[in-house]
Amino acid sequence: MALSDLEVLERNEDGIATAISILKQRFGEKLKTSQALREQHAHTTTYIPSQLPDAVVFATCTEDVQEVVRVCAEHKVPVIPFGTGTSLEGGVNAPAGGISIDVNEMNQIIAVNAEDLDVVIQPGVTREALNDYLRDTGLFFPIDPGANASLGGMAATRASGTNAVRYGTMRENVVSMRVVLPDGRTIKTAARTRKSSAGYDLTRLMVGSEGTLGIITELTLRLYGIPDRISAGVCQFETVEDACNTTILAMQTGLPLARIELLDTLQVKMINSYSGLDYEPRPALFLEFHGTESGVEEQIALFNEIASEYGGGDIQWVDTMEARNKLWKARHDAYFAMLAWRPGCQGIATDACVPISRLADCIAETQKDVEELDLVAPIIGHVGDGNFHVSLMIMMDDKDEVARAETFIERLNSRAIAMEGTCTGEHGIGQGKRRFIRLEHGAGADVMSAVKRAIDPDNIMNPGKVVGFDD
Amino acid sequence: MALSDLEVLERNEDGIATAISILKQRFGEKLKTSQALREQHAHTTTYIPSQLPDAVVFATCTEDVQEVVRVCAEHKVPVIPFGTGTSLEGGVNAPAGGISIDVNEMNQIIAVNAEDLDVVIQPGVTREALNDYLRDTGLFFPIDPGANASLGGMAATRASGTNAVRYGTMRENVVSMRVVLPDGRTIKTAARTRKSSAGYDLTRLMVGSEGTLGIITELTLRLYGIPDRISAGVCQFETVEDACNTTILAMQTGLPLARIELLDTLQVKMINSYSGLDYEPRPALFLEFHGTESGVEEQIALFNEIASEYGGGDIQWVDTMEARNKLWKARHDAYFAMLAWRPGCQGIATDACVPISRLADCIAETQKDVEELDLVAPIIGHVGDGNFHVSLMIMMDDKDEVARAETFIERLNSRAIAMEGTCTGEHGIGQGKRRFIRLEHGAGADVMSAVKRAIDPDNIMNPGKVVGFDD
Numbered sequence: 001m002a003l004s005d006l007e008v009l010e011r012n013e014d015g016i017a018t019a020i021s022i023l024k025q026r027f028g029e030k031l032k033t034s035q036a037l038r039e040q041h042a043h044t045t046t047y048i049p050s051q052l053p054d055a056v057v058f059a060t061c062t063e064d065v066q067e068v069v070r071v072c073a074e075h076k077v078p079v080i081p082f083g084t085g086t087s088l089e090g091g092v093n094a095p096a097g098g099i100s101i102d103v104n105e106m107n108q109i110i111a112v113n114a115e116d117l118d119v120v121i122q123p124g125v126t127r128e129a130l131n132d133y134l135r136d137t138g139l140f141f142p143i144d145p146g147a148n149a150s151l152g153g154m155a156a157t158r159a160s161g162t163n164a165v166r167y168g169t170m171r172e173n174v175v176s177m178r179v180v181l182p183d184g185r186t187i188k189t190a191a192r193t194r195k196s197s198a199g200y201d202l203t204r205l206m207v208g209s210e211g212t213l214g215i216i217t218e219l220t221l222r223l224y225g226i227p228d229r230i231s232a233g234v235c236q237f238e239t240v241e242d243a244c245n246t247t248i249l250a251m252q253t254g255l256p257l258a259r260i261e262l263l264d265t266l267q268v269k270m271i272n273s274y275s276g277l278d279y280e281p282r283p284a285l286f287l288e289f290h291g292t293e294s295g296v297e298e299q300i301a302l303f304n305e306i307a308s309e310y311g312g313g314d315i316q317w318v319d320t321m322e323a324r325n326k327l328w329k330a331r332h333d334a335y336f337a338m339l340a341w342r343p344g345c346q347g348i349a350t351d352a353c354v355p356i357s358r359l360a361d362c363i364a365e366t367q368k369d370v371e372e373l374d375l376v377a378p379i380i381g382h383v384g385d386g387n388f389h390v391s392l393m394i395m396m397d398d399k400d401e402v403a404r405a406e407t408f409i410e411r412l413n414s415r416a417i418a419m420e421g422t423c424t425g426e427h428g429i430g431q432g433k434r435r436f437i438r439l440e441h442g443a444g445a446d447v448m449s450a451v452k453r454a455i456d457p458d459n460i461m462n463p464g465k466v467v468g469f470d471d
Numbered sequence: 472m473a474l475s476d477l478e479v480l481e482r483n484e485d486g487i488a489t490a491i492s493i494l495k496q497r498f499g500e501k502l503k504t505s506q507a508l509r510e511q512h513a514h515t516t517t518y519i520p521s522q523l524p525d526a527v528v529f530a531t532c533t534e535d536v537q538e539v540v541r542v543c544a545e546h547k548v549p550v551i552p553f554g555t556g557t558s559l560e561g562g563v564n565a566p567a568g569g570i571s572i573d574v575n576e577m578n579q580i581i582a583v584n585a586e587d588l589d590v591v592i593q594p595g596v597t598r599e600a601l602n603d604y605l606r607d608t609g610l611f612f613p614i615d616p617g618a619n620a621s622l623g624g625m626a627a628t629r630a631s632g633t634n635a636v637r638y639g640t641m642r643e644n645v646v647s648m649r650v651v652l653p654d655g656r657t658i659k660t661a662a663r664t665r666k667s668s669a670g671y672d673l674t675r676l677m678v679g680s681e682g683t684l685g686i687i688t689e690l691t692l693r694l695y696g697i698p699d700r701i702s703a704g705v706c707q708f709e710t711v712e713d714a715c716n717t718t719i720l721a722m723q724t725g726l727p728l729a730r731i732e733l734l735d736t737l738q739v740k741m742i743n744s745y746s747g748l749d750y751e752p753r754p755a756l757f758l759e760f761h762g763t764e765s766g767v768e769e770q771i772a773l774f775n776e777i778a779s780e781y782g783g784g785d786i787q788w789v790d791t792m793e794a795r796n797k798l799w800k801a802r803h804d805a806y807f808a809m810l811a812w813r814p815g816c817q818g819i820a821t822d823a824c825v826p827i828s829r830l831a832d833c834i835a836e837t838q839k840d841v842e843e844l845d846l847v848a849p850i851i852g853h854v855g856d857g858n859f860h861v862s863l864m865i866m867m868d869d870k871d872e873v874a875r876a877e878t879f880i881e882r883l884n885s886r887a888i889a890m891e892g893t894c895t896g897e898h899g900i901g902q903g904k905r906r907f908i909r910l911e912h913g914a915g916a917d918v919m920s921a922v923k924r925a926i927d928p929d930n931i932m933n934p935g936k937v938v939g940f941d942d
Contacts, residue, residue: 113826113828114723115719115723115826115827115828116826116827116828117722117723118826157668158666158667158668158672159668160666164665164666165665168643168666169666171666171672171675172639172643181914181918185914186914187912187913187914187915187918188912188913188915189915190893191824191888191891191892191893191911192826192891192892193824193825193826193856193857193858193891193892193893193896194635194636194824194827194856194857195629195631195635195639195640195642195824195856195858195896195897196629196824196893196895196896197628197629197630197679197822197893197895197896197897197898197899197900198893198894198895198900198904198907198908198911198912199679199900199908199911199912199915199916199919199937199938200676200679200680200684200918200919200922200937200938201629201642201672201675201676201678201679202912202915202918202919204642204672204675204676205671205672205675205676205918205922207672208668208670208671208672209671213671224725225723225724225725227725248586251588252585252586252588252696253696254695254696254698292769294765294766294769295763295765295766295769298763298765298766351668353662353664353665353666353667354664355584355586355587355589355663355664356586356587356665357584357586357587385664385665385666386664386665387664387666417662420662420663420664421662421663421664422661422662422664422667422668422669423669424667424668424669425664425666425667425668426666426668427668428668429668429669429670433669436669437669437670440662440669441658441659441669441670441673442658442659443652443656443657443658444658444659444660444670444673445670447652447658447671447673447676447926448670448671448673450925450926451671451676451922451925451926453925454921454922454924454925455918455921455922466670466671467670467671
């Protein structure tokens with residue numbers, strides 16, 4: 001699939017009409033079919049064109065989701081779960097039409113189990129809402145993708161973000177989930193324990209399955225104590241390679257970095273311009289350390305030592321929440337800074353991830369491509385995990401530029417995979433990366449298809465995403 | 472299934488005979504059919520009677536395993552992977568006969584990627600052999616079940632041990648695996664990266680599947696830097712409840728405990744007697760802290776403060792490797808200490824795991840059961856994870872005692888499950904816990920069966936373990 005193509009699946013017109021009429025009776029005003037709402041529920045944050053669902057049901061409880069799924073199962077109609085619609089790979093599109101299940105009203109925090117360091121929530125709770133709620137408990141949930149996404153959606157895409165280098169991704173931080181199966185039954189994927197050897201790992205099977213095996217209606221997540229001290233800072237380097245090598249050595253030393261984010265020169269210029277900052281126009285690492293007072297002191301001293309070996313400049317450390325928030329807001333606004341830099345462009349996100357030992361090479365070769373293909377494409381990366389995003393800023397009406405972007409993406413993903421890496425560290429496969437699944441997984445793609453067929457034999461769960469029946 | 476029963480599956484006599492004659496030609500002396508070797512390969516560490524395979528093939532490479540599986544697939548003959556045979560739940564038994572694939576000669580360490588903090592190995596490498604090999608690199612692999620198990624077997628059962636409270640289990644520490652599928656093809660389960668969102672999590676699907684979905688022939692594992700300082704110590708309490716509450720508070724405080732092991736009074740007496748030690752005859756926590764010099768000092772101070780709130784006695788900390796080894800050897804010898812305590816008894820391991828907030832209650836109710844049912848059953852636990860082992864020391868020719876043991880196990884596992892826990896924190900399901908899968912997972916057991924049927928439609932991969940086709 002090229003950037004401009006989009007798979008269209010066969011529609012089951014009769015089934016869709018019947019299902020909507022049944023669901024309309026059952027859900028009344030909670031079911032909507034207006035064009036505006038359908039468009040909103042197929043909205044994707046990137047270049048992928050919208051494919052609208054035929055109706056949207058606003059679910060308020062697990063039973064609502066079960067009811068929609070049962071009706072859709074009977075009439076073989078697709079169901080597409082919808083959280084905040086911030087998928088970067090067309091996760092909420094409806095290539096065969098069907099019913100979008102909006103879980104935003106399922107936004108209750110059911111239980112905070114402070115002794116167990118976990119929380120039970122509904123899937124529409126966003127990461128910011130959860131942390132606001134937790135503020136007085138001294139606990140927090142660390143996973144922070146760019147958007148203020150719903151936690152159900154984050155589990156579905158196996159999301160991560162800037163803190164993953166220390167706290168892991170949704171893979172490590174979902175304890176258990178309630179999931180509505182394609183036949184309308186529900187399962188609890190696991191006990192609420194820190195570990196288990198009781199059979200297949202259904203939690204990890206569902207995390208990252210992007211709604212293609214079931215719909216998440218409840219999550220138990222791990223929490224962490226807010227550290228006594230948090231220090232953030234920015235360290236700048238002559239080259240991206242120096243910044244990467246600093247990262248590698250810091251990781252290898254076992255330094256418990258909480259955040260280590262690379263920005264290349266272009267990205268630094270963009271955030272300077274957008275956020276009114278005055279960093280030097282050269283590569284930067286945005287850093288954060290968590291720990292006790294003396295622990296953070298120790299980490300800072302060790303990091304300074306490592307960074308200076310690679311010519312890292314003096315680091316200004318900030319400890320107040322206000323100063324830290326300013327720094328990380330600039331980092332999180334990188335996407336908007338890009339759009340402002342080249343008005344009218346469409347941002348296309350990439351998401352390569354490689355073993356950290358290959359990171360400097362992979363980025364260097366990628367930067368050569370950016371230059372050779374004459375693209376405007378800043379780099380920002382969760383480099384402690386070997387994950388970096390080249391953001392292509394494309395004028396979509398310039399056919400030649402679009403074609404060069406396609407070439408770039410093809411080369412980047414193939415390069416990452418050849419380096420024992422992956423085409424997606426955290427965004428998911430969705431529609432946009434379907435064509436790389438076979439390249440990356442070989443016969444593993446057949447195992448994924450077999451699992452999909454076994455659990456969802458009528459292919460009603462978010463069809464057209466991740467894997468098909470014969471991928 | 473009661474303790475004394477054992478499921479027997481239908482044997483495919485013609486298929487087995489044909490497969491053995493083909494494999495004999497292919498493998499020559501690498502295939503054995505002697506009674507002694509077959510008995511050894513059905514050996515289980517516990518009460519479960521042996522069910523012998525019909526032949527054993529000593530594989531030396533992935534291609535050997537593929538060859539055996541292809542022949543067995545063609546003739547619908549079971550294959551049972553064999554590492555060190557230390558399964559506690561009958562994992563290596565052959566209830567329908569078939570071919571045992573012994574991977575002990577696949578014991579090569581293929582690559583140490585120090586920069587990436589990972590290592591690529593064959594499945595027959597044991598945890599001790601790996602750590603011996605790594606000694607000069609400054610790195611180590613933390614997962615330590617009681618036995619010196621093979622790492623392939625540890626991945627297959629999702630094993631953990633005393634360090635899991637800090638470093639996680641095999642679930643968190645397997646990066647990727649090569650697996651031979653039931654049709655003889657191989658897959659790589661994932662990229663060699665710290666994270667990925669590229670489709671279903673095949674690594675976690677295979678970890679803990681106990682050889683029922685495929686056979687592991689290569690593993691990439693996460694490594695950790697050996698800490699600057701390691702301190703171990705023993706803290707004793709008046710009651711098990713005090714020891715549990717100390718554990719809960721230490722965990723909640725975010726203390727990065729490397730090990731926290733509970734021994735009840737009976738277990739302390741046993742190791743005193745077996746290992747010539749002189750701990751007071753009351754409950755004990757065996758502890759270990761990892762970190763920098765000042766970090767460990769800080770942890771010790773904080774732990775002392777917490778323990779003293781619950782009447783924890785003075786802790787004697789030991790730092791030398793010799794003193795630490797003596798302490799942990801006594802802990803790891805607990806099983807032998809038990810057998811020596813009651814000569815002629817059979818040890819039956821249990822493996823309940825609950826949310827840590829329920830741990831004190833769960834253990835208290837369980838101790839009442841031990842008393843009421845008049846059993847000899849010390850308790851030892853990885854309490855930081857909420858996981859504890861009641862070891863039943865049973866005279867197997869005493870029918871009444873066996874019946875009381877069955878009642879005890881039934882109650883224990885039901886209690887753990889009712890407390891949002893699991894019947895197995897780390898030993899796996901195997902044959903021994905099959906009857907608890909439905910109680911614990913409800914409809915989730917159907918999802919497991921569906922996955923099993925999809926990936927292994929002829930049920931040749933370690934049949935009779937974990938889930939059946941219709942569990």
